Amino acid sequence: MAKDQDICYAGFWLRVWAAAVDLLFFLLVTVPLLYAIHGRDYFRCDVSDRGPVDFLNMFVLPNIMVPLFWLLCSATPGKMAISARIVDAKTGMKPRPIQFIIRFLGCYLSFLTLGLGILWIALDRRKQGWHDKLAGTAVVHTK
Numbered sequence: 001m002a003k004d005q006d007i008c009y010a011g012f013w014l015r016v017w018a019a020a021v022d023l024l025f026f027l028l029v030t031v032p033l034l035y036a037i038h039g040r041d042y043f044r045c046d047v048s049d050r051g052p053v054d055f056l057n058m059f060v061l062p063n064i065m066v067p068l069f070w071l072l073c074s075a076t077p078g079k080m081a082i083s084a085r086i087v088d089a090k091t092g093m094k095p096r097p098i099q100f101i102i103r104f105l106g107c108y109l110s111f112l113t114l115g116l117g118i119l120w121i122a123l124d125r126r127k128q129g130w131h132d133k134l135a136g137t138a139v140v141h142t143k
Contacts, residue, residue: 007092009127010084010139012119018078025077026065030057063104070100079139089128089138099135106131 010018034042037053069076074085074094086103088095095103110117110130117130128138 008141010141012122018082021078021081022076083142103131103135106134
């Protein structure tokens with residue numbers, strides 16, 4: 001891989017922007033699905049437990065979509081929108097599938113520590129969150 005000076009790592013605020021785009025993308029997929037299944041009353045109701053379809057739609061679907069985008073494109077739609085991709089931190093090439101799995105599980109660790117693993121991106125020289133460090137990945141901005 002090229003020297004760190006030659007690589008443009010995607011920083012904290014750029015990755016926050018990518019996460020916002022990912023959220024919008026996810027809503028564009030899930031809201032019509034929820035509307036088709038439950039109808040418009042779904043969005044007026046204050047019921048906290050809406051059943052197994054909601055669990056599939058709000059938990060299982062994103063936990064399948066994100067790793068699938070990583071495996072196929074090395075990026076989520078948000079990262080693609082900001083011209084960024086996930087690479088192996090040592091080689092600069094596409095990470096191995098096991099690295100994506102470790103990175104995905106590491107995301108939970110990064111969030112469960114009050115977000116410290118995510119905030120670490122702002123402090124790190126290579127803009128790696130804890131999930132990136134665990135998996136040996138980096139997010140680079142492609143020009």
